[in-house]
Amino acid sequence: MRWVAYLDDNEMLRQLVQELVESVLGVRCLTAGTLDDFKNIILSEPPVSLAILDINLGVAQPTGIDAFHWLRAQGMQEPIFFLTGYSESDPLVKDAGKLGVPIFEKPMQTKIFLERLRESLKLSSPPL
Amino acid sequence: MTRNQKNHKESLWNTKASLQSVWVCVMVSGFLNMTGMLFELWLERPIPEIPFYPAALSSAYGALVILILYLRRHSISIPLAAYLYMSNAAFVIFAFYQTNPYFLAHFAERWVPFQGNKLGTLLTPLLAPSLPSGLIVVAAYSIVSVIQFYSFPEALQQKIAYGEPSLSIVFGLAACLMLFFRFRRTQIEHRMIKAEAEAEAVKRWAHALVHLRDLTNTPLQVIEFSTALMRDHQVYDPKIFSNIEGAMRELRIIDAKLGTLYQSFEAAEAGEGPREA
Known part of the structure; x- marks a missing residue:
């Protein structure tokens, strides 16, 4: 069963992404606000189909980059992408850029966001 | 550049050296007055009738300048430094003005006139805390030399070094030029x-x-x-x-x-x- 994991420190956004993924794409979505919660979710569920990671998770907190490395260390080969509010000039975003995975900048159009998810999850596009 | 920035642009006239540098410069001028006038007293030994007090007073004022600067080492201001610098120079000029006629009377053609004034003129571009105070002191050194030269009897005027009082004026102009260059450089540094x-x-x-x-x-x-x-x-x-x-x-x-x-x-x-x- 396919499912999406979403890591973001913003609770409102977590709710909205969960709602979008589940109601529009029909794919289960589990969210976490911290790296520890994220790890617990990943370890307690079947292998995740797609991980969406915020980069900056708050002051003095582990980052989305840490989550990326942890997922890869767990042997996850499924798609991962970053969704961040920070610009390319931010040092963390620069570091994330070296990881070879897509980085999407907020605010992202919902249509494009859902399209990227469909592509990553290999879902068919909705009828026009 | 905005209008406000233009208003706050530092003019050459208002350019001032840093407080630390001003403190050191005025301290050096006080020290030079104090020690220089002691040397002047030593030079006055062969002239018994020369008054003791001008050089001694000037030397004492140099010591006072040093004391004031020491006490105000953490609270020096440009106006205070300029005042101390100009008053210090005034004491030096007064001392030379009082003693020069005795040197002239005693040594006549062996006396090279206004050496102290010229030295003060040339030191001013190095030590003046601000452009206005420097110009005032240079002008005072030069003008007093010229006035004093013409106050000497005409017969003696002919005996002393050739070129006076023009030389004193040239020294003053050169010192003004050096002063402008110094404060122009400071102004450029401030702008940078x-x-x-x-x-x-x-x-x-x-x-x-x-x-x-x-x-x-x-x-x-x-x-x-x-x-x-x-x-x-x-x-x-x-x-x-x-x-x-x-x-x-x-x-x-x-x-x-x-x-x-x-x-x-x-x-x-x-x-x-x-x-x-």
Whole structure:
């Protein structure tokens, strides 16, 4: 069963992404606000189909980059992408850029966001 | 460059050396007066009728300048330094004015006139705390030499060194030129430091603006997803409305920060200097 994991420190956004993924794409979505919660979710569920990671998770907190490395260390080969509010000039975003995975900048159009998810999850596009 | 920046532009006339450097320069001038006048007293030994008090008074004033500067070492100001510098020079000029006629009377053609005044003239571009005080002191040294030269009996005027009083005037003009060069260099240094500080402040503000822009992106994403859910996918959960309200609250906080940043810009424009946003 396919499912999406979403890591973001913003609770409102977590709710909205969960709602979008589940109601529009029909794919289960589990969210976490911290790296520890994220790890617990990943370890307690079947292998995740797609991980969406915020980069900056708050002051003095582990980052989305840490989550990326942890997922890869767990042997996850499924798609991962970053969704961040920070610009390319931010040092963390620069570091994330070296990881070879897509980085999407907020605010992202919902249509494009859902399209990227469909592509990553290999879902068919909705009828026009 | 804005009008305010033009208003705050430092003119050559108002250019001042740093307080630390001014303190050292006036201290050196006080020290030179104190020790130089002791040397003058030693030089006066062969002339029994020469009054003792001008050089002694000037030397004592040099010591007083040193004492005042020591006591005000943490609270020196340019006007105080300029006052001490000019008064110190006034004592030196007074001492030379009083003793020069005795040297002339005693040594006549063996006496090279106004050597002390010329030395003071040439030291002024190095030691003056500000351009106006330097010009006043140079003018005083030169003009007093010329006046004193013409106060000497005409027969004696012919006996002393050839070229006076023109030489004293030339020394004064050269010293003025050196003074202008010194303060022009200081002015350029100040402008460079100011330009570097302004560039650094602009860089900090630019970073602050980018950071604020970054902070707006998450609430904007909340609004984007919320409206898409309602408009395109007919999801009308009350939570979505509260999410939009939450996003608006965050945007208002960022807006307030932007206002503070703008005030910081305005304060800097008004000449209060760059501040952290």
